[in-house]
Amino acid sequence: MGWLVASSVVAGVLAGAWGLVPRGSLPAVGSLADVALGALLLGVGVEIGQSETAWRTLRRLGPRVLWVPVAVAAGSLAGAVIAGWGVGLTPSRAAVVGAGFGWYSLSGVMVARLVNLDLGTLAFLANLLRELLALLVTPLVARSLGGIAASAPGGATTMDVTLPVVARAVGPEGALVAFVSGAVLSGLVPVLVTVLARL
Amino acid sequence: MLLALFVAGLLVGRRRLGGPWSVRAARALVPAAVAVVVGLMGIRIGADPALLGRLPVLGGEAAAFALSTVIGSIAAAALARRYVELP
Numbered sequence: 044m045g046w047l048v049a050s051s052v053v054a055g056v057l058a059g060a061w062g063l064v065p066r067g068s069l070p071a072v073g074s075l076a077d078v079a080l081g082a083l084l085l086g087v088g089v090e091i092g093q094s095e096t097a098w099r100t101l102r103r104l105g106p107r108v109l110w111v112p113v114a115v116a117a118g119s120l121a122g123a124v125i126a127g128w129g130v131g132l133t134p135s136r137a138a139v140v141g142a143g144f145g146w147y148s149l150s151g152v153m154v155a156r157l158v159n160l161d162l163g164t165l166a167f168l169a170n171l172l173r174e175l176l177a178l179l180v181t182p183l184v185a186r187s188l189g190g191i192a193a194s195a196p197g198g199a200t201t202m203d204v205t206l207p208v209v210a211r212a213v214g215p216e217g218a219l220v221a222f223v224s225g226a227v228l229s230g231l232v233p234v235l236v237t238v239l240a241r242l
Numbered sequence: 243m244l245l246a247l248f249v250a251g252l253l254v255g256r257r258r259l260g261g262p263w264s265v266r267a268a269r270a271l272v273p274a275a276v277a278v279v280v281g282l283m284g285i286r287i288g289a290d291p292a293l294l295g296r297l298p299v300l301g302g303e304a305a306a307f308a309l310s311t312v313i314g315s316i317a318a319a320a321l322a323r324r325y326v327e328l329p
Contacts, residue, residue, distance in 0.1 A: 055286075073282075079282065086272040088247070088252040141307065148280050169303075195320075
């Protein structure tokens with residue numbers, strides 16, 4: 044998936060920069076992106092909804108496990124607001140960037156659609172870098188702060204891309220908590236980005 | 243509208259509407275839709291010379307966001323350890 048996203052975005056940037064797409068058709072590009080984004084959100088909803096592992100684990104561990112994604116979301120948004128203060132963004136705009144929780148493909152496109160292309164590009168890059176950073180620091184966090192904290196760096200990606208790293212660092216039970224956290228955060232991304240973009 | 247589609251997807255997945263076909267279709271749809279939406283976003287970025295020129299600056303800001311959100315989430319999750327124990 045990573046290579047697919049990277050090659051698509053690079054090919055798109057080059058096509059746009061080299062004028063392979065006529066300027067007059069850019070509004071149509073925007074409309075097509077809306078349709079594709081709608082299809083993407085529908086598909087993501089089906090995937091999350093049918094994830095029996097997440098629902099079963101949630102039932103087994105009880106509702107207290109939801110503290111983990113709540114904490115990760117709150118910490119991410121607080122961190123984003125602090126970073127936004129440093130780069131001159133309003134708290135709501137900064138929070139939109141942080142609300143991607145590492146899911147760069149969806150959050151970047153949604154922010155570009157709901158706010159503007161500049162902030163969407165920032166959200167895409169910030170969440171891409173977050174995922175890469177998570178792959179690097181998760182083992183270190185697991186060793187120094189334990190299994191719960193190991194769910195934090197990856198954010199929404201702990202239900203897919205960074206899950207193997209978490210599992211290796213904290214074992215299968217910690218990986219289940221990380222999976223539930225990632226699933227809940229993935230479900231929160233479209234909701235929070237939409238709500239925060241309107242503030 | 244986008245949110246409504248997402249919620250509709252959640253309901254379809256949770257209630258298994260359409261049986262295994264809907265899940266198979268979603269698994270095929272998501273990577274294709276991701277490729278299309280990021281490719282189209284790339285076209286819009288590439289066609290905007292002002293934004294292209296700002297990419298190095300945006301990269302630096304993105305690094306600050308990535309670092310800050312990771313640190314914030316680790317700190318908050320470390321606090322949450324009081325309320326959640328690994329089984």
